[in-house]
Amino acid sequence: MKKISILAASAALSVIAVASSCSNNKTCQQASSGTDEAIANIMTRTSVRDYTTTPISEATIDTLLRAGMAAPTARNKQPWKFIVVNQRELLDSLAKGNWRPAAKAQAAIVVCGDVTDPLPSEGKDYWVQDCSAATENILLAAHAVGLGAVWCGCYPISERVDMVRSAFAIPDSIIPLSVVMLGYPTGPQEPKDKYKPENIHYNKW
Numbered sequence: 001m002k003k004i005s006i007l008a009a010s011a012a013l014s015v016i017a018v019a020s021s022c023s024n025n026k027t028c029q030q031a032s033s034g035t036d037e038a039i040a041n042i043m044t045r046t047s048v049r050d051y052t053t054t055p056i057s058e059a060t061i062d063t064l065l066r067a068g069m070a071a072p073t074a075r076n077k078q079p080w081k082f083i084v085v086n087q088r089e090l091l092d093s094l095a096k097g098n099w100r101p102a103a104k105a106q107a108a109i110v111v112c113g114d115v116t117d118p119l120p121s122e123g124k125d126y127w128v129q130d131c132s133a134a135t136e137n138i139l140l141a142a143h144a145v146g147l148g149a150v151w152c153g154c155y156p157i158s159e160r161v162d163m164v165r166s167a168f169a170i171p172d173s174i175i176p177l178s179v180v181m182l183g184y185p186t187g188p189q190e191p192k193d194k195y196k197p198e199n200i201h202y203n204k205w
Contacts, residue, residue, distance in 0.1 A: 041144050046191040048148025049101040051183025056086075056107045060145055064109065064182075067141035071133035074119060079127040080134045083110035083168050090167065094179065097163050099152050105181040110164060111135045113155075116173045128155070131177040138180050148185035154178055 065082055073079070085091060085108040094102035102108060111134055113127035135151055142149040154160045154176045164176040 041140060044191050045140055045143040046189050047150040048183075048185050048189050049150050049181070050186045051101075051104045051106060051148055051181075052186055054106065054184045056147065056182060056184075060147070061086075061107060061109075061182075063145060064138050064141045064147075067137045068109070068111065068134040071130065071137045073130040073133070074123065074126040077119060077126070077130065079114045079118070080131050081112040081114050081174055083112065083170075084108075085110065085168070093167055094164075097160075097167075099179065099181070101150050101152070101181040102179075104183060106183040108182060109138060109180045110154075110168060110176050111138070111178045111180065112170065112174045112176045114174055127175075128177065135178045135180060142180070142182060146184065147182055148189065149183075150181050152179040152181060 061084055065084070068080065068082065069078070071080075085094075086106075091102045091105055091108060094108065111131050113131045115124075115127060118124040119126050139149050139151060154164050155178075161176055164170065164179065168176075170176060
């Protein structure tokens with residue numbers, strides 16, 4: 001409970017700061033009405049690995065996918081591709097691959113990068129950043145609609161990439177970056193307070 005209180009206080013301070021900066025801006029004032037919810041959603045999101053048997057509607061999955069595709073993307077490449085997994089046997093096959101949350105997950109979203117036409121030269125791996133941003137958006141959206149979710153890393157571990165590629169018949173030009181397990185939590189989850197002032201630097205190291 002102490003950690004939750006600290007996170008709530010941090011979220012409240014962030015809201016106050018935004019509200020102060022918007023005090024003379026009508027448009028900003030209107031937008032700030034939802035700021036507290038947005039900040040709280042970020043601060044209280046946590047990895048959830050245990051789920052109930054309540055199914056997830058197609059509309060809810062669509063909301064998560066739309067959130068994923070709203071992520072920032074280098075030069076608007078939008079290299080992401082998504083595989084929605086809602087068949088029990090496929091989820092169970094992932095659980096056998098050392099991803100235990102899949103055993104109780106009601107669905108999963110495989111986030112992949114399309115490397116058919118990458119950015120040139122050193123920008124060729126920006127798909128990793130783009131798809132990571134999409135994954136985080138999915139996690140935040142899941143938390144916002146009452147779902148629990150956990151990010152299971154795939155790329156760059158070749159064994160996991162090969163396993164997921166084989167399980168879902170993914171072509172060579174598509175690389176699975178992550179698998180997001182989804183389900184309704186069995187109970188409240190306490191988020192970790194990860195804020196560390198010593199990790200912050202201003203203007204130089």
